[in-house]
Amino acid sequence: MRTLLSKKLLPHRMPLRARLTLTYAVLFMLAGIVLLGVTYALFSQQIGRGGVKVLARTLGPPPAATASPGPSPTDRAIAVNDQGDVLTGKQAEELLRDQNRRIREAAATSLITQGGIALVVVGGAATGLGWLIAGQMLAPLHRVTDTARRIAAAPAADRGLHERIALAGPHDEVKELADTFDAMLERLDRSFDGQRRFVANASHELRTPLTVGRALVEMAMHRPSASPDVRQLGENLLQINLRHERLITGLLLLAGSETEITDPAPVDLADIVGHVAAQTSLEAGRAGVAVRATAGEAPTTGDAMLLERLVQNLVENGIRHNTGEGGWVDVTSRTRGGLVEIHVANSGPPVAPYEVPSLFEPFRRLGPDRVITAKGAGLGLSIVRSVARAHGGEVTARPRPDGGLAVTVTLPAAPDPYTLEPA
Incomplete structure (x- = not known):
């Protein structure tokens, strides 16, 4: 109460x-x-x-008419009023x-x-x-x-952890709070740095044995005396090896994309959209999917390689998770207000709205794509989100009513589009 x-x-x-x-x-x-x-x-x-x-007191004999036993003298007060009368x-x-x-x-x-x-x-x-x-x-x-x-407000959880309050002044409760906050930030910063270094080092260490294993499998497959069973086993091993290589490459890229862009350069997303559409046309043709590109002017600043990987992951994700023959992927770059956008939509199986947020988590895939023979490593959309946030942008996704997914990446526009140079 x-x-x-x-x-x-x-x-x-x-x-x-x-x-x-x-x-x-x-x-x-x-x-x-x-x-x-x-x-x-x-x-x-x-x-x-x-x-x-009392102004004055006088002593005198008592009046005769009122004589009575007791002391003979009488104490009388005298005062003067405002009119001058003596009372x-x-x-x-x-x-x-x-x-x-x-x-x-x-x-x-x-x-x-x-x-x-x-x-x-x-x-x-x-x-x-x-x-x-x-x-x-x-x-x-x-x-x-x-x-x-x-x-x-940093675009990623580990951004800005290098900041310190470094409060000066008397050692009171407020300074103790600031010092405790600085110590917490320092521990978190070391933890995130250690995590990134571990992922990068582990990925580099794992890449070498995978490369050696692929070479040995290819040598065994191409021997003249290799039987059909050996060649079929080699094909399966190469597919598994390729998936592991993609996983390691994705981990390296994810670890690199989570760092802040220290030297941004002018980039026009229209050039990247056209380049990625042409580069993925062969894979799209094998899958029976049509890639339609609308490359509108979209000047921004950042790392051209990471932005190309962002668009490529979205397009490849739309190709691999599609309906097959007759499917399509639309990729569009445009400028809207003070922002630039990359919009990628594709046909495909229906996606439940509650499953969309989990798609941006590492190693999260839908339904049958969770098996070991999946088409990807489960890092595509995670890399897209990390790259977007490293460039001060954001990613949103929504399921299409007819099936498939529509993903929109929003990035800050370049301050002066006329200063852009080809990336």
């Missing part, structure tokens, strides 16, 4: 700086009100102790009491009114000063937040 009440009463998503300032202001006003009340109480108590002040006895005491009451009321009114006004003015100044102090105190936290936001 308390949680629900606090959520209803407190402002939604009020910044921490505003909450701190509001807390300072409320505490200052409460302290000022208490101080003003205590001052008023002490002031009233001090004035009340004064009693009636004695009870009249003088009443006049003094009335003057004392009016002085007390005037002083109390002046204290409360002027003190309240002064409290409001000083409270406003204290609120502004609290806002400035809160901003200075929260500035290191904003620096930590900005660094974390830049790392989170």
Whole structure:
């Protein structure tokens, strides 16, 4: 109940700086009100102790008519009113009491009114000063937040991990938080670097025995004394070896594409689309699939080899996962607003919408393509996404109603398309 009440009463998503300032202001006003009340109480108590002040007292014999036993002298008070009349006895005491009451009321009114006004003015100044102090105190936290936001907005999980906050200043809780965050980033950076180095080194080490194995199989197959069974076994081994080589090549390319593009160059995706369409025409002809290319001007900047691999993976994926005879693959490059796009759509078997996100994960394939004789290594779309993110772009995919997949790669356009040179 308390949680629900606090959520209803407190402002939604009020910044921490505003909450701190509001807390300072409320505490200052409460302290000022208490101080003003205590001052008023002490002031009233001090004035009340004064009693009636007598201007003069005289001693004289008591009147004869009212003689009574007791002390003979009589103490009489004398006071002068505003009109100059001299008052004695009870009249003088009443006049003094009335003057004392009016002085007390005037002083109390002046204290409360002027003190309240002064409290409001000083409270406003204290609120502004609290806002400035809160901003200075929260500035290191904003620096930590900005660094974390830049790392989170990186196109890949390991981008930006080289950044450090390196907060200077006194060793307080905020600096301890920043140092802990820097230590976490350093460990993550080392972990990702080690992972990339391991993949690259393992891929290089595995490529050599596969090359030697392929050469030995080919030598055995082409011997004059080789039987048909040996040649058939060699063909099967070469297919398995080729799949492993594709896997290793994909791992190398995936490890390389996840690094940041340090030296981008102008590239026109229209040239890449035309080149890839011509290069894959032979494979498409054997599969009975028509590749239709619409190479519109799409200037961007980046690594031409990686961008060519991106388009080639999309086209090859559309050829291999198709319907066979009568199938088609459409690849289009175009400029839209401040972005350039590569759109690849193909005919093929239906794809469930919930299976589309998993297609971009490494080694993820659909249905029967998960077997060892699959047409690819399961890294094609993973490489596409890594290359796109390395160039500051993104990839989206959706299943077509008639079957197949439509993939769109969006990349930043080149700032000046007239400076493009052939890549």
